[in-house]
Amino acid sequence: MTSLAPTGFGERSATPPPGIGPALLDALLRQLPPSADRRSARAPFTGDRLPAVPQSDPLAVAAAATTARAAQARWAETPVGDRERVVRRFARALIAHERELCDLMQWETGKARVHAAIEVQGVIQVATYYGRTGARHLEPRRAASAVPGVVTARVTHRPKGLVGVIAPWNYPLFLAVGDVIPALVAGNAVLSKADSQTPLTLLSARKLAVDAGLPAALWQVVAGPGSRIGPAVIDAVDYVSFTGSTATGRDIGRRCADRLIGASLELGGKNPMIVCADADIEAAATGAVQACFSNAGQMCIGIERIYVHQDAYPRFVAALVERTRRLRIGPGYTYDVDMGSLTSERQLETTVGHVEDAVTKGATVLTGGRPRPDLGPLFHDPTVLADVTEDMLVFAEETFGPVVSVYRVDDDDAAVRAANTGEYGLSASVWSRDPKRGRAIAQRIVAGSVNVNDGYLSAIAALGAPMGGMRTSGIGRRHGREGIVRYTEPQTITSQRIPIAYPDRFRATLLHALNLGNRAKLFFPRR
Template identity: 40%
Template sequence: MTKKTLSLGPIPDALASELRALTVNAATGSVDNGDRLEIEGSFTGETIGWVGRGTEEDVDEAFRRARIAQKRWAKVDPKKRGKILLAFHDILLKNQKMMMDIIQLETGKSRDSAYEEVIHCAITARYYGNQTHKILKDKHRAGVMPVFTKTTERHLPKGVIGQISPWNYPLTLALSDAMPALAAGNALVAKPDSSTPFSALYAFKLLFEAGMPRDIVQLVTGPGRVVGNSIAEQCDHLMFTGSTETGKKLGEIAGRRLIGYSAELGGKNPMIVTGDADVDKIMPTVLTGCFSNSGQLCVSIERIYVHKDRYDDFVPKFAQATKDLKLGAGFDWNIQMGSLIGASQISTVEKMVDDAVDKGATLVAGGKARPDLGPYFYEPTVFTDVPDEADLKRGEVFGPVVYVEKVDSHDEAVEKANDTDYGLNSAVFGPSKTATGIAEQLFSGTVNINDGYAAAFASVDNEMGGTRESGQGRRQGAYGLLKYTESQNVTDERVLPIRGPEFLKPRAYAAVMTVLLRAGKTFKILK
């Protein structure tokens, strides 16, 4: 790849050099076979490099290597595995500028949205770096016969984890699921999205620099129908983040093979603004919850229910604040919203906006593409009065489009928020006491109070994931690591067999056990 001058200015020399290096080493699981995928930069639509187009044979070879390496890796002390993640934490922060440059060049997102990925990844590395050996520590459980029975819960790595990650958060969603899988003693075969492979390639390069054994991670770039399906057919547990439609297809493969499956899928995430909310105070955070990453975020807010006491104040201020957002291409920290990922995404947004307008919705902000800024820019857009028959009402946009609806009560807001096929994320804005009471009634995997999504997402000691068609399983927290293990019950029966001594006849044994069971209940001997 040669250095190119793009409309946003020349690519910095260091960035151009890194992309060339990643291009040469893109076929990480196999030798480049000459069949390539060209990678487009979202800011300009121009080619920034290429990666190999992986095949089923490449995936086969990746699993062969991974299974050999995993047997050695499983024997490494969990504390030592955690120290590699702590080293990665430091290396990532040291190289954060390059990491953000690559993320932005591939995705077109703003600088602060790129930094959001870096900081979440670092927090996750620190958490599992410090907690892995504690989470995996053998745990003594209550035996059936106190003193006589010793029982221990252990956790064994599943083997080789398959991971299919998306384009919208190419660092966070490639590494934050991979790190606990590796820390648990597994190997990894991963497919980064074909639109944004360089972010994952660079991040894993830093992980190798931190000490991760090379063959433990196998990256295979290429189309989902070939590489992704082949991974699903061979892995011991599958982690997928993406659309509900694709998630269901992969779930069928996992179900047929009887392997573990974790999936974070789509969402139509609601926000509730309470009748006693301070509209001026909450407005900056409301904007972030809706338009961060240009709305291309599984947990992004797409519908807002505002109590009638605040509706007339909220709508004009929200519309104006949306219009005031600074859009642009480049690495400037002052740009508040970047580009959409590509032609397919902007087409989806345009169709849903046009459909809403045609069916009578009121457009109060945005509503048009901005080709003057770049090929895939679209204004942050706000609607009111969206009719039930509009696609926007219930369908996921995955772009910078939000509608606002007036409600007469908090109970009505809760009812409308829960009236969806999804259940990924929700948000409530208002005084803590009021908002907490509402939050407890919402049926979604995460609920943020006075934040759109980031507070829950960044709380890595707590699990997060979806309900209903937003997915299954959870990421983060202890469960985010333990899901990549098999729980093992090791029980040592000491002194006497559980069926009683040989000299005790069955009837006598039953009588003795009945007495012991009653005593155990009375004195709470067993938990």
Template identity: 50%
Template sequence: MATPTASALTLAPALIERLSSHVTSASGGTTTIPAPFTGEPLATVPVSNADDVRAAYERAREAQRAWERLPVRERVKPFLRMVDVLVDRREEILDVIQMETGKARRHAYEEFLDVALCTLYYARRAPRLLKPRRRQGAFPVATRTVELRKPKGVVGLISPWNYPFSLGASDIAPALMAGNAVIHKPDTQTCLSSLWVLDLLISLGLPRDLWQIVVGDPAEIGDPLLENADYVAFTGSTRGGRAIAEKVAPRLVGYSLELGGKNPMIVLEDADVERTARGALRACFTNAGQLCISIERLYVHEKIYDRFVPRFVEQVKAMKLGAGLDYEADMGSLTYPRQLEVVSRHVEQALKEGATLLAGGKARPDIGPLFYEPTVLTNVTGDMELCANETFGPVVSVYKFSDEDEVVRLANDTAYGLNASIWTRNVARGRRLAARINAGTVNINEGYGAAFASYDAPMGGMKQSGLGRRHGAEGILKYTEPQTVASQHLVELAPPPFLGYDRYATGMATAIKLMKRLRIR
């Protein structure tokens, strides 16, 4: 595909100015964001310093106190309004996402869908999930116990560059609905989409200081961001997650971390070859592989290997790369030069050490500065960097297996445990196999979307892929502190004055057996 001219890949100056006004910054400093498609400047935005972050927390705490007092049904109203407006203005946000990330429009559209549907899920369910709940008391009838959910306070949230709209807004929405304020640090390269949705929510009634965005170097603003937070939510690398855990642990502050993955896909001998090849294409190369739940290891049963692999490779070679603001491209650009360097190094090292190239394998500067072909390799061994480490690019290694026990061992032979995929015509068999995989989500006959978009179910990682979950009840309750309030009626939790403790103890022991027999307990 031809590369559009730089002038066709720009954002309106008025839009950039409006979005930039929402960066919490008094320093006067700025930074310029390049467009991955072209390498040309895309936007100049203010940057924050440590004092800006501390001031943001002060304002956020004041705003949060008033916000917490509102009924949950009032707190969700701006988000319900947002869903409709987001749908109506989707082309505008798709342009922003593409320009700052370099991804294909079809992959930007997945971000739009995620924010719209996840926000709607929590806006509908937050009143029920956060309402006071009756719990079984110490004594039947005599003890009334209620569980309350109180907001953490001010959440420090750090979102990544690969899915900036989705992994910013869809995590911040439940945190705000739960009654918190948020100080948000998006990646500088991809801060515009977060600023866009903040601008939208303020116009729909969200108090201005409740969600504040700081932009800048982690070395400058990282410490005050973490040191002042009542809870920390982070999506990013495993290395970054460890550093955050070490930083906040001494203060006994809670945190959730969604980290890296080296995700396996298993193709069983009864899989539909055509459907599975199409699914593998999406699973491996969505957003040029810059997706924490994408597939980097592809295990194919020996009985189907010689039919599946050629068909998969044929489809990979037919993929269209491009930088257009339309749905024509199958895959877009990488976002950062450093990511291009990692992808190139992993592939080159693997080839030098004996791997076999089936498709791709090179950068495409003729299309844009950060494009890399979708790449398929075989004969990748355990001593290669490509095998063990997360590449986070459009590269997949293909392996042959012979039985289920072998493939379970291979799939689990990783420090990570974020996502996995199984393809079979026998879904019951797929579910049994899924239960043996050590990953937070397992998709059957889909690469990643079925589990991720099941918003009523938790999503997150095992092992070094993280702690905590987004989505489901936990995705909003993690931003709250449970409080138990119990009132005692009629009788005391102590022997009455006329009854000695020995008789009281005997009576209580008898009561335990009686309650068990009557199923009161």
């Protein structure tokens, strides 16, 4: 057996949470293609071995894709209303199995119970949303034609065919399954690559979907390192939905371009928060703690830098530090913990490295600043830094851990300039007692989503609105109409009531008629 565990961790098998028995684990793993190559990740709370997972090879990926494609033809002919009903039943199954899903997520990621529960609720909302709005988003629409009354034009949406979904370990339910749901409603089959750290959570959701009536062949899951099977997944599908690092996103984008297939890529972020002089300081500090330390900071839309007006800076920093110190940290499957563990040794090393580099170069640790091996192998204190300068790693590089830097600024213009520095543009936050002022500042920030008087949750919970990144934070959008039509090809169908031939001698007459109609606003009236 090959292990993915960091060197020095023991070989003891991790004890599953209560309610996760051998029969369930076996049922989950049997959904993967069989393989003699089985590998184990590590339970972040303890460092013990998680169940060994069959590893797929490129041939298994190709076979899974063939199976899914065969099922997709019939699924595409299924009325969209019937597809919606399956997804709504899936939502009810998620509700019924919320405890099991939370247990698996915590076991695999080390996140706090509250954050696992929020993630389950998020997927329930996505399933409910597309289970009720899919048909509306996909409904054919009429388009203007060259000869109104004689020629009609309609735009329909054809499914792409087979969609590949590659999602990360930090949100193994919301990101992995939330992107699958609209693909299925749109009439596609799905080939998911399970992350090596969190396959059980994805497999649990897939089992619930099949139990809810989804054809089993329609949603295939393969497991293995991205370096080994990622290219095979991209070669097998008609569209890719990827969430992960900018570096990997660039590589996937190049591979998709070579095949002339589309992709939506949500990538990295170094997300800013602006605290205006008139902000509600207590509310802003509470929102900052939530946005900085949810999921132990391992959140693509989490806040990593805060720009505070000089008039509000002393009060805000004091409130932020006080609330951060009150956070309850530790392992456990109950709701009496505010922040859990980091998920991997790599994330701990990055977090420690960024803090140590900053301190060595003159940054001030206002609270936290150290790993917590007394709580578990991968725990780190929530950390607030001040006096951070451009030569420090934490200034511009994504930490993806429980670390935030605070900066004093002279005015709103300086805050906006600072917020717009760097290569990313994923998410941002603005705090002001004047919502109009907050929205005006938000419109100046280069980010796909900006939350006014909230840290991060409002935008991602607004399922009718698109979410995604600008700059190197990605391309494409999830949620809303954009989140489902991305999985389709628009097809224009025109129909002539009276067959018309267009001989050469009529061309000038036709152009003249079109010109007159345009002047009279008959064909394309202005709004």
